[in-house]
Amino acid sequence: MAWPERELHPGRSARDFYGAEIRWHRKNAGGMSLAALAQIVCFSKGHLSRIEAGESKVPEGLSEKLDVAFGTDGSFLRLYELASREDFPDKYKRFMELAEQAIGHEAYETTVPGLLQTADFASAVLQAGEPFAAEEEIDDWLTKRLRRQDRLSRQPSPCRYWFILDEGAIRRPVGGPAVMVVQLTRLLHASRLQHVTIQILPFSAGAHSEIGGSLTLLTLPDRAVVAYEEGSRSGHLFEETDEVLHRQALYDLLRAQALSPRDSEAMISAALEGTTDALPRRDARPVAEE
Incomplete structure (x- = not known):
């Protein structure tokens, strides 16, 4: 049985918006799962889940991989400049x-x-x-x-x-x-x-x-x-x-x-x-x- 996805709050902070963007692009990429994305960007599924929920700070190197995975032409890298300034959820x-x-x-x-x-x-x-x-x-x-x-x-x-x-x-x-x-x-x-x-x-x-x-x-x-x-x-x-x-x-x-x-x-x-x-x-x- 699949667990229900956690509710996101994109308007709460730059970190939360970054995570919501990951989910939006996953859903628009044929409903890509977190597990599938984790394999593509070489991060653990658990780590990605916490980033998507706004609970973990966005690490260096992830944004470039997301831009390649979703073909977003640098948008995640630009968002990273804001999200990386927030030390805490x-x-x-x-x-x-x-x-x-x-x-x-x-x-x-x-x-x-x-x-x-x-x-x-x-x-x-x-x-x-x-x-x-x-x-x-x-x-x-x-x-x-x-x-x-x-x-x-x-x-x-x-x-x-x-x-x-x-x-x-x-x-x-x-x-x-x-x-x-x-x-x-x-x-x-x-x-x-x-x-x-x-x-x-x-x-x-x-x-x-x-x-x-x-x-x-x-x-x-x-x-x-x-x-x-x-x-x-x-x-x-x-x-x-x-x-x-x-x-x-x-x-x-x-x-x-x-x-x-x-x-x-x-x-x-x-x-x-x-x-x-x-x-x-x-x-x-x-x-x-x-």
Whole structure:
């Protein structure tokens, strides 16, 4: 059974328009499938599907191949000049723009926040989240994620950060013990910065309002607050006062359920010690065969 094609929104952004043009030309080329086009342009079907839906940045080299495949005489190459300027899909773009301006950033996360991730940890998370993505896509996402971390050390007035992390963020061995040792060390260093607070929401807290998702509150320079909720595959930005106040109240409950910053640091230290113990010992000797 064929899966229904995703709805496109060509008027939303240059990236979305580029993707809609791919579909339009496919349909007018005898109903060409994505799989057939993927073979022609030497890109994976999954990668092309995300580009067509406006979810992935248009990579270099694709436009020329599309112009040849559809006989469009350079129109995709011209569109690329606009679409390539958009680093993020439209649904994340405004949130990212507001995050750059924020003077206060509060977030509950089920994993280590992107702003605090090491390169190896971030790479492992991205690969797990999009297991069918092309290597160049992962590299592109990783570069952008690490670049955004400059906000943590922005001077002279850095943003005030408050992170509440599910205990699973420090227990789940993402990337293996060696990667986790470096990542947990990074968390400890971040927790000691004056403008960063980290709390752990322990498993013992039980069920809560954000289980299975994440919640971010951004305080803007004019003191207005916006909220952003995200699941594994979608997110929504809330700017209406009532909606934001509701989510601020939910975040306050999470803050009350979480361990204190001092106890959270102790839990991270204990997790680091346990993970370090799990590393292969360099001086370990193989057991002699009988």
